[in-house]
Amino acid sequence: xxxxxxxxxxxxxxxxxxxxxxxxxxxxxxxxxxxxxxxxxxxxxxxxxxxxxxxxxxxxxxxxxxxxxxxxxxxxxxxxxxxxxxxxxxxxxxxxxxxxxxxxxxxxxxxxxxxxxxxxxxxxxxxxxxxxxxxxxxxxxxxxxxxxxxxxxxxxxxxxxxxxxxxxxxxxxxxxxxxxxxxxxxxxxxxxxxxxxxxxxxxxxxxxxxxxxxxxxxxxxxxxxxxxxxxxxxxxxxxxxxxxxx
Numbered sequence: 053x054x055x056x057x058x059x060x061x062x063x064x065x066x067x068x069x070x071x072x073x074x075x076x077x078x079x080x081x082x083x084x085x086x087x088x089x090x091x092x093x094x095x096x097x098x099x100x101x102x103x104x105x106x107x108x109x110x111x112x113x114x115x116x117x118x119x120x121x122x123x124x125x126x127x128x129x130x131x132x133x134x135x136x137x138x139x140x141x142x143x144x145x146x147x148x149x150x151x152x153x154x155x156x157x158x159x160x161x162x163x164x165x166x167x168x169x170x171x172x173x174x175x176x177x178x179x180x181x182x183x184x185x186x187x188x189x190x191x192x193x194x195x196x197x198x199x200x201x202x203x204x205x206x207x208x209x210x211x212x213x214x215x216x217x218x219x220x221x222x223x224x225x226x227x228x229x230x231x232x233x234x235x236x237x238x239x240x241x242x243x244x245x246x247x248x249x250x251x252x253x254x255x256x257x258x259x260x261x262x263x264x265x266x267x268x269x270x271x272x273x274x275x276x277x278x279x280x281x282x283x284x285x286x287x288x289x290x291x292x293x294x295x296x297x298x
Contacts, residue, residue: 057199058172060165060215064136065252067152067160070261073251077268081231081240084132084219087202088124089237092209096131098123100187100201127198130221132239136163136174137213140252140281141292144211149281149290153254156281159265162250170247174215175199179207245269250277252292266297 068076076082087096098120099105108116139145140160149156165173180186183206202218219241221230231240251269253262257280269275279292 057175057218060174060176062138062166063162063164063249064138064174064215065140065160065162066134066136067140067148067158069154069158070257070265073159073161073265074268076243077245077272079240080243080245082134082217082243084134084217084239084241086237086239087128087131087133090133092205094183094206095209096128096133096202098127098201100183100204101127101197102187128201131198131202132219132221133202134217134219135212136215136217138215139213141290142213143289144213146290147211149254156254156256157258158254159257159261160252160254161248162252162276163247164249167249168247171217171219171241174217175203177209177212177214177216178204179210180204181207245272246274248274248276250279252279252281253295255281255283255290262295270297 072083090096094100101123103119103123105116108119137145137148137160140148140162148160152158153160163170183204186204203216205214219239221239229242232238233240248269251265253265262278262280266278275297278295278297280295281290282293283289284291
């Protein structure tokens, strides 16, 4: 059985470009992506829903596509997600810095969800041994199909150690500060820069980019902890080094 929403109460890390972090601070908005906009075609896929896909296949690919699109609209059309990781220093995080921080040239920031409540707190992603088996068994008893689809990913993605902030427009009560962009593909929600408790620069990040971010926080009168990832030549591991900010 999978956990309920909003159960993750610890530190989490958002890997992001310098430009993305600059815009987050400048506009005081956090960007979320609609559930069908992720790079894995099985991520939030309507094919995880318990429909009779084996029977649909005999009607051809066009029929299957139409059914899947309808299923997505019905269940996930209003769901938006922002992805975080549980860590930035583990061995598996090396891949996160490579994939989501553009070859270690970008940045990530920390929110300590044990101290703050933001969008109800994140939910932990689960990586079952077999999505096929889990779709056909456990989720039928979970009582929440949407939660199953949004929080279960193929085990190949386990290195991400992901937690997800999930925002459903159906329950937003037409909040005036929520902005829909890119023909509904993205959602910007209000974000307080004071939620950022730490900023970590990638090993290959440029000094001018780092200074720009540090100065932006100074302008906002909020100085989080700053770290820089360093490659330890003896251990052959990436390790964070604390930066002193004057």
